[in-house]
Amino acid sequence: QVQLVQSGAEVKKPGASVKVSCKASGYTFTSYYMHWVRQAPGQGLEWMGIINPSGGSTSYAQKFQGRVTMTRDTSTSTVYMELSSLRSEDTAVYYCARDYPIAVAGRPSCWFDPWGQGTLVTVSS
Amino acid sequence: QSVLTQPPSASGTPGQRVTISCSGSSSNIGSNYVYWYQQLPGTAPKLLIYRNNQRPSGVPDRFSGSKSGTSASLAISGLRSEDEADYYCAAWDDSLSGGVFGGGTKLTVL
Numbered sequence: 760q761v762q763l764v765q766s767g768a769e770v771k772k773p774g775a776s777v778k779v780s781c782k783a784s785g786y787t788f789t790s791y792y793m794h795w796v797r798q799a800p801g802q803g804l805e806w807m808g809i810i811n812p813s814g815g816s817t818s819y820a821q822k823f824q825g826r827v828t829m830t831r832d833t834s835t836s837t838v839y840m841e842l843s844s845l846r847s848e849d850t851a852v853y854y855c856a857r858d859y860p861i862a863v864a865g866r867p868s869c870w871f872d873p874w875g876q877g878t879l880v881t882v883s884s
Numbered sequence: 885q886s887v888l889t890q891p892p893s894a895s896g897t898p899g900q901r902v903t904i905s906c907s908g909s910s911s912n913i914g915s916n917y918v919y920w921y922q923q924l925p926g927t928a929p930k931l932l933i934y935r936n937n938q939r940p941s942g943v944p945d946r947f948s949g950s951k952s953g954t955s956a957s958l959a960i961s962g963l964r965s966e967d968e969a970d971y972y973c974a975a976w977d978d979s980l981s982g983g984v985f986g987g988g989t990k991l992t993v994l
Contacts, residue, residue, distance in 0.1 A: 794983065803886060804921070804929065804972050806983035820982050854928055869919045869974035869983045872931040872940065 761785040763875035776843040781855030788836035789813040792858035799851040845882045852877040890986035901961040906973035916976040918956040923970045
């Protein structure tokens with residue numbers, strides 16, 4: 760079955776970087792865009808960016824430009840999200856989520872299914 | 885401040901019908917599909933409605949979506965206690981070249 764499995768919880772100090780992984784299985788990895796979405800404690804969902812696993816092209820939300828980098832490893836069907844210059848406001852659960860098939864949709868959408876289980880990143884001194 | 889606007893809360897009694905609105909603009913809802921997500925406490929969101937009004941397999945037909953112009957709505961009929969959750973609308977925004985969410989609506993079943 761289609762599954763996204765994320766790496767475990769992280770605790771980081773302000774100013775540090777964190778790299779979260781999302782390993783896909785059960786489908787053709789390069790055929791679907793992958794999004795990253797985060798949720799601060801008690802807050803709503805926030806879209807961070809998207810990666811095309813086929814060519815590696817990315818697009819990031821303006822808010823995270825310059826601080827976020829999304830990459831992929833096609834040999835292991837894994838996407839990564841690295842966030843740098845962490846501050847306390849970055850404390851959140853980070854999710855990866857798969858989009859609709861690229862060949863069918865042709866462009867990104869907000870079809871997020873399935874989701875990874877989430878990775879809690881805590882930024883604290 | 886979310887790009888899409890939802891009421892922060894909604895409520896109803898078992899068996900009732902409730903609706904949750906989602907307001908956007910021409911660059912998001914007005915020109916792209918709307919999606920709805922249900923998030924139960926402590927869990928990842930789940931796709932509830934896709935492409936404005938389509939239900940994934942396994943989602944009860946008590947849930948329905950609609951869109952008109954730059955607004956959309958989610959309707960839940962025959963409300964059940966297990967529907968108590970947070971609901972989010974989402975759409976692609978062509979001006980921002982990215983996804984945008986509503987702030988979420990907490991549904992309480994009285």
